[in-house]
Amino acid sequence: MRTPAGKDCRFYYSDYFRGRETQECRLIERNPQGGQWHTKLCDSCPVPDILRQNACPNMVLEGRIEKTLLGLRERVRIYAVCSQHRVEVDKPAVGCGRCHESFDVKVVE
Numbered sequence: 001m002r003t004p005a006g007k008d009c010r011f012y013y014s015d016y017f018r019g020r021e022t023q024e025c026r027l028i029e030r031n032p033q034g035g036q037w038h039t040k041l042c043d044s045c046p047v048p049d050i051l052r053q054n055a056c057p058n059m060v061l062e063g064r065i066e067k068t069l070l071g072l073r074e075r076v077r078i079y080a081v082c083s084q085h086r087v088e089v090d091k092p093a094v095g096c097g098r099c100h101e102s103f104d105v106k107v108v109e
Contacts, residue, residue: 004039007048011063027063028076035065035074045076046092053093056100058084061092 003012004023011027027047028034047063059080066077080089082096089096 003042003045003048005042005045005048007042008052009042009045009048010051011047012042025063027061028065031062031064033064037065041065041074041076046078047076050078050080050092054095056082056095058082058099059089059092059095 001009001012001014003009011025013022013024013026015022023039025037025041025045028037028041047061050061060083062079062081063076064079065074067074078092080092081087082089082099085096085098087096087098
């Protein structure tokens, strides 16, 4: 679904059918310590870019809202894990590096 920032994200949900005004980030809401989500966070959220760059089905994302040093700004912090190899993923846009080795790639000349 398209976020208020104009990017596609599978975790964003909105419903305006028959007077409803529901907007939520299901990634943040499924984390008990996720924090209070609001639409302004979609502007700087890295999740839509991560999902576009890495479509690995084994990568599991967890998100939470974190405040900056002075507490003036909020941003979405992402924690990623590879569920197949059970390792923490440092660069979610790239992946764990092991899952891509198992794909069979045929080069046609």
